[in-house]
Amino acid sequence: MTAPLLSISHLNAVTGRNGETPILRDVSLDIAAGEVHGLVGESGAGKSTIAKAILGILPRGIRIASGSIALEGVDLLTLDASSRRKLLGATVSLIPQDPLTALNPGRRIEAQLTDGLRLWRGLSAADARLRALQLLDEVQMAEPERVMKAFPHELSGGMRQRVLIAAAFALEPKLVIADEPTTALDVTVQKQILRLIRAMQERHGTGVVFVTHDLGVVAQICDRATLLYMGKTMEQGRVKDLLDAPRHPYTRALMDACPRYDQPGRGLAPVPETVFADCRAEIAAFDRERAGHV
Amino acid sequence: MRVIAAVLAKRIGMAIVTLFGVAVVVFLLLRVAPGDPVAMMIGAGASAADVAELRARYGLDQPLLVQFGIWLAGVLRGDFGVSISLHRDVLELLSERLPATLELATAACAVAVGLGGAIAIAGTLVRGRKAEAAVDGVNGLMLAVPDFVWALAFVLVLGVLWPVLPLSGRMDPSVGVPFVSHFYLIESLLRGRFAIAGDIVAHMVMPVLALALPLAAVIVRILKEALSEAMMQDYVLVARVKGFSESRLVIGEALRNAVGPTLALTGVQFTFLIGGTVIVERIFAYPGIGAMAIDAVINRDLPLIQGLVLVFGALFILVNLAVDLGAVALNPRLRHGG
């Protein structure tokens, strides 16, 4: 097996004044080139923290305590800000959660689609423009010429998300971080966007980290997935295996809490409180054991 | 564009009402003032018949409302009367002096915007570090100290203790006045007389800085706040992930969205700058309408005071209008009618 595109190993993140509160507990995961890896969990599970740690955009209060994040063998955490910026700028991109706020309201779409191409590929304005039009075509945008001239507020939410997807794939990145890219959209648009991300990813052979709280989305788009609870991996593996034969009770409970399109009429079961209690007990045991080692 | 036209029409309508109000207030203020303006005009020793004749000539024997009508009609015809102390047509005096003030005020606005913008951007770039506290401290000082005090401090430091700049006037009197217009700076630049332009600029440095610093401070405070707000937006995050440098994030992404709100919130401060020219011109003996206004008041030169106050009122309103339109023009949502 070749070296993975992205390899996170034993990543620990903390918050609080003295780093007293763990945010990530020893998370490890590998992503191969061209693979879609889901990070699944409820809010506060640490999935966004992982995404931000990869991108180097952790908020001020959160700190990496130990572990490594290697992109093609280069540990990102040991790089200084400027070299990390240069390394990641063209190789890793982001599809943000809320398309309504993720485009600069004061700049035309053309400027926002071409700026990265001009900076990292050194394209001329005309060449960057052609490439941007091609990208808009790829994301099945109607009237790309008109969209290029538009300001964000002139586009619908779905159109803006297509623009953001086009921008994310513009530089042929090796890795795309999709941070709940469909949460802010309505259901009908959601499915189109998911299909579009999958299509773009397959066409370009891009690795994707897909952050979501929705197992249904994971089933639809991901090859492999990591289930997180309170910053700890609960279960990890091929999505098919996870869904067919969940080993961890948390996974099972999440599946029960998920609407199933293939089983209409099946009622939704809320995650039983006992499952959470078990998870917390497991995490407490983990923390105790680690404290013992130190 | 439709939105801009609508805003323009509404603001101009309001401006006319305000200007009319200004005219009424000036008129009343000077009419309720103790002392007979005519007696002041011709001085002591005039005969009762002379006074009566002058009163009739200026319409001062008419009821107040008719007097106002006469004065307003004159103003609308461009007849502002004759200055009592300078014995010259008021409109002529204004058209000589106004260009000097316009050059001064425009330069001060430009410096304030440039300086304020630069400090706000620098402060945003170093936010969260010790240097930010230094920027805030300096700005606190700039914010607290008014133009009058700055002007005097410059006189002391740059004019006397370390005399590097000329203390008064608009240009070196030995040069003479080789100009056809009263826009000396603009004309000297257009005609390529850079030595003269340099001399004029040297004379402008201190008054311009005195006028610009308080406005720059307000711009810094509001723009820096708006920039920090913008820097927390998702679109900046997206741009950051694209690998843009911090300065490109601030200038290329955040700035354009912070300028409009800043302009809207600082609008009134631009008019304070115009008001500041009165005392600052006086301190530096700069021959604009501000310095002239103080003399006019002290000399009780009624026609000149009325003309000057109207000009100042019109300037204030125009500046407000320009700032409002600027704020609209900088907001793409409004510019394209949503």
Place this chain on the structure above:
Amino acid sequence: MADSATIIATTGAPSRGRRRLQALARQPKVVWGGGFILFLVVVALAAPLIAPHDPLAQDLMSGTLPPLGFADYDPGFLLGTDDLGRDVLSRLIYGTRIALTVAFVAATLAALVGTLLGLLAGYFRGVTDTVVSRLIEIWMAFPPVLLSILVVAIMGSGVTSVIAAIAIIDWTRFARVVRAETMAQAQGDYVTAARTLGFGRWTILFREILPNVAPVLLALITLEMGIAVIVEAILSFVGLSVSSDTPTWGGMIAQGRQIIYQAWWVFAAPLAALFATVLAFNQLGDGLRRALDPVMQR
């Protein structure tokens, strides 16, 4: 939120007052600014006791003596003398009297007028608001310095005219803020509650809304005092304030400007005093705003 605050205000007033005082003491700006103003007040009150010389006493033999640290310094004149041999320090000390009198009285007057009009406009809206807003707009179209000079020129020079001029000009600063604040407060639940309880509009305006506007007002008055000190100095500088036998900072600056090449310290000393005083009022006002504004406390 707001109505619970009023309940606390009526039932637990002492503790709330103490909390506010503690909040004030925690603001270094309040401590420094307020401390300096207090110092000025003491200087102004005790002027005859602490001034080393009669501020008006001329002594042409000891004219333009330089201040401490320069050659020819005379230990009897710490900050030197002017061209008439008058002691700069003594004149500076007496100058605080006019500066502070104008600051306190003019700012209070401007606040009274502006607050009243602002409250009325903000609460009754409609025609009242239109008239007040239009007045504010007309006022703002005058350069304030020109307007103040105009008022003093009409009323004749003197402290009373200066105070009147400042109040006449700067009421708009209070009216604008109080109007906006009153409009916001009038939307509050506690005002609706008071209305349903059948309180009259004046009771609501002065008992319910005014106390909630008061913190902002206090900060604004402090800032206005700084502005008043400046306006007085400007008018003195132009020669329109009090008669020349009363020492004022602005008058000293104007006189110092004439002899700036011979005796720059006559110009520098009152300028420094003006600078420090304005800064102190500004810091105090800013600190008060931070300490008293519930939004900024959070």
